[in-house]
Amino acid sequence: MRIGIDLGGTKIEAIALGENGAELFRRRxxxxxxxxxxxxxxxxxxxxxxxxxxxxxGTVGIGxxxxxxxxxxxxxxxxxxxLNGRPFDNDLSAALDRPVxxxxxxxxxxxxxxxxxxxxxxxxxxxxxxxxxxxxxxxxHRRVLxxxxxxxxxxxxxxxxxxxxxxLPGEPxxxxxxxxxxxxxSGAGLQRTDAQIRGVVDGxxxxxxxxxxxxxxxxxxxxxxxxxxxxxxxLASIINVLDPDVIVLGGGLSNIGQLYExxxxxxxxxxxxxxxxxxxxxxxxxxxxxxRGAAWLWNE
Ligand SMILES: [Zn+2]
Numbered sequence: 447m448r449i450g451i452d453l454g455g456t457k458i459e460a461i462a463l464g465e466n467g468a469e470l471f472r473r474r475x476x477x478x479x480x481x482x483x484x485x486x487x488x489x490x491x492x493x494x495x496x497x498x499x500x501x502x503x504g505t506v507g508i509g510x511x512x513x514x515x516x517x518x519x520x521x522x523x524x525x526x527x528x529l530n531g532r533p534f535d536n537d538l539s540a541a542l543d544r545p546v547x548x549x550x551x552x553x554x555x556x557x558x559x560x561x562x563x564x565x566x567x568x569x570x571x572x573x574x575x576x577x578x579x580x581x582x583x584x585x586x587h588r589r590v591l592x593x594x595x596x597x598x599x600x601x602x603x604x605x606x607x608x609x610x611x612x613x614l615p616g617e618p619x620x621x622x623x624x625x626x627x628x629x630x631x632s633g634a635g636l637q638r639t640d641a642q643i644r645g646v647v648d649g650x651x652x653x654x655x656x657x658x659x660x661x662x663x664x665x666x667x668x669x670x671x672x673x674x675x676x677x678x679x680x681l682a683s684i685i686n687v688l689d690p691d692v693i694v695l696g697g698g699l700s701n702i703g704q705l706y707e708x709x710x711x712x713x714x715x716x717x718x719x720x721x722x723x724x725x726x727x728x729x730x731x732x733x734x735x736x737x738r739g740a741a742w743l744w745n746e
Contacts, residue, residue: 447504449496450741451489452551453477455511455526458485460492461737462500467562471496472737482528490541507547507743508538509554509736513596522596547743551575552599553590554739555729556583559694561742563735564727568691572599572684573729577697580628584688588745602628606676607683608716627680631673633698640669656702674708681709682716685724696729703728 447470452459454477462471473492478484489508497503512524514535521529535548549557556565556573565571565585574582580602584591591598603626606613616625617638629635633652641649644665650658658666681693695705706726714722729735 447497447500447502448741448744449493449504449506450554450737450739450743451492451506451508452554452737452740453485453489453508453510453526454551455479458488458492459737460489460496461734461741462496462504463738463741467738471499477526479526480528482532485526485529486537486541489538493542505547505741505744506538506542506544507549507554507740508535509549509551509740510534511551513550513592514548516592516594516596549590549592549740549743550581550583550596551736552581553583553585553592554737554743555581555696555735556585556599556694556739557588557590557742557745558731558735558739559696559729560585561588561739561745563730563738564694565692570688570690571692571694572688572690573694573696574601575697576631576695576699577633580631584690588742590743601680601684602626602631604683606630607679627676630676631680631699636669636673636699639672640665643668643672652699653701659704670702670704673702674705675712677705678709678712679716681726682713685713685717685719685722690724692725692727694727694729696732696735700728 448463450461456477457474458477459474464470512521515522520531521534524530539546552575555575559565559573560571571585582599582601584599603621605625606627617629618624619626619629636652637649640655655666655669659670710726731738
């Protein structure tokens with residue numbers, strides 16, 4: 447049995463998967479915000495509950511909104527800031543009395559979709575969660591590619607490629623740079639595009655723009671046109687470097703159905719190839735991919 451834990455800023459979700467990926471157990475609890483010891487206790491209780499419910503001991507994989515720094519062995523870049531600077535995997539391993547595997551949540555999402563999701567059977571999968579951010583992950587032959595700096599797949603803080611003059615220098619990003627892909631392709635990025643097109647301060651929410659574009663709203667359609675063009679450029683640069691067998695989109699903005707037809711029709715003009723056959727797919731497991739991927743961290 448494989449137990450997966452998805453540690454989010456507001457909820458901790460646990461799942462237990464059987465051999466074939468069937469779901470045997472699932473539970474969500476509130477994240478003890480600000481408490482490191484409380485977070486470890488909550489995860490220990492969830493693992494305990496899963497094992498009691500199924501009647502078996504399991505492996506434990508955990509997805510976190512950050513990563514373990516290969517340089518220090520400590521958590522870095524977690525927006526659940528009480529984890530930063532802590533040896534979270536070692537402390538969990540001690541509390542659970544077994545080795546645990548820990549990965550960035552976008553990498554867990556990619557692993558889930560590569561294992562039995564939209565990218566099942568593909569050798570190289572690039573997957574991104576487009577919502578509040580644009581976190582990405584790369585899975586090669588069902589193994590997460592991490593890298594010596596633990597940033598493999600993190601395309602979101604590269605600059606938007608092939609910018610037009612009015613896209614420069616771009617909005618300041620929380621990372622300290624300006625014009626990052628994330629500032630254009632996140633939900634807030636689409637909202638800002640809508641505001642700029644309409645000449646107003648507050649743009650409409652991404653879900654509203656999507657709905658209005660379908661009803662023929664001219665400004666919303668123009669915002670989506672730009673969004674597709676920018677995503678095509680951003681993904682073309684990934685295809686040029688990695689040439690994945692499939693690209694999978696998850697997160698709130700992955701529900702914009704037009705992306706899957708329009709973006710692949712556009713990206714050929716920037717890909718260094720006469721033909722581009724890369725499929726762009728919607729995540730199969732939706733919001734469950736993060737927690738399923740955490741469980742699949744033990745997949746050999
Ligand atoms: Zn940035």
